[in-house]
Amino acid sequence: ETGVTQSPTHLIKTRGQQVTLRCSSQSGHNTVSWYQQALGQGPQFIFQYYREEENGRGNFPPRFSGLQFPNYSSELNVNALELDDSALYLCASSGGAEDTQYFGPGTRLTVL
Amino acid sequence: GESVGLHLPTLSVQEGDNSIINCAYSNSASDYFIWYKQESGKGPQFIIDIRSNMDKRQGQRVTVLLNKTVKHLSLQIAATQPGDSAVYFCAEKSNFGNEKLTFGTGTRLTIIP
Numbered sequence A: 001e002t003g004v005t006q007s008p009t010h011l012i013k014t015r016g017q018q019v020t021l022r023c024s025s026q027s028g029h030n031t032v033s034w035y036q037q038a039l040g041q042g043p044q045f046i047f048q049y050y051r052e053e054e055n056g057r058g059n060f061p062p063r064f065s066g067l068q069f070p071n072y073s074s075e076l077n078v079n080a081l082e083l084d085d086s087a088l089y090l091c092a093s094s095g096g097a098e099d100t101q102y103f104g105p106g107t108r109l110t111v112l
Numbered sequence B: 001g002e003s004v005g006l007h008l009p010t011l012s013v014q015e016g017d018n019s020i021i022n023c024a025y026s027n028s029a030s031d032y033f034i035w036y037k038q039e040s041g042k043g044p045q046f047i048i049d050i051r052s053n054m055d056k057r058q059g060q061r062v063t064v065l066l067n068k069t070v071k072h073l074s075l076q077i078a079a080t081q082p083g084d085s086a087v088y089f090c091a092e093k094s095n096f097g098n099e100k101l102t103f104g105t106g107t108r109l110t111i112i113p
Helices: none
Strands: A005-007 A010-013 A019-024 A031-037 A044-050 A053-057 A064-068 A074-078 A087-094 A107-111 B004-006 B010-014 B019-025 B030-038 B045-051 B056-058 B062-067 B072-077 B086-094 B107-112
Touching (some): A005 A087, A019 A087, A019 A107, A031 A074, A074 A087, B010 B019, B019 B030, B019 B107, B030 B062, B030 B072, B045 B056, B045 B062, B045 B072, B072 B086
Parallel strands (some): B010 B107
Antiparallel strands (some): A005 A019, A031 A044, A031 A087, A044 A053, A064 A074, B030 B045, B030 B086, B056 B062, B062 B072, B086 B107
8 A cells, every 4th residue: 555545435426516636645745646547548647736836737727726735635626527527536646755656546536 | 749658458468477568658858667557446556667777677576678769668577476467557757847757558467367
């Protein structure tokens, strides 16, 4: 186990709704990255937070937003959900002298 | 743009044999490469990594080879076991800009008992 936790495990929403996903980073890590993984594909980078500031963003619209808290845990918020937002959302933590990102188990989001 | 691709989407190997999973990348600025294993319903699990100043790195039953000339990465798994069945992803990170990982689509490895 990596020590990275995510909640909830599964979530079902309808189009137009908003969702908040949560991630707790591994002890000692100050960086959290979020990825979206569609079925049968590799994870796609959404954005990264380092010491409570956004540190890079992938090709996702502004309705995907995030936060990082002083304890380095993080939230991913998605507004105006679309059917294509159905995916596994992964968070990964890293930090210190390591480049390695360690992933949590993911949150499976289904948009109906 | 940058991309990481895999040569084979599926691979079946007899239990006890060695397996080799290949990966091509296109970003010359990539300086760090990672292999992840993802089992069904779980997040990617770190297997092994390698920096661009190396061409080989070994772990427990796994070896990663990096050929920067042809932008090719491979993962060798020795003496495969049923628990090795999973999807394997290579990922790369550039030393410029943010810290994002770029993943390929993955190779599904099936170990035949």
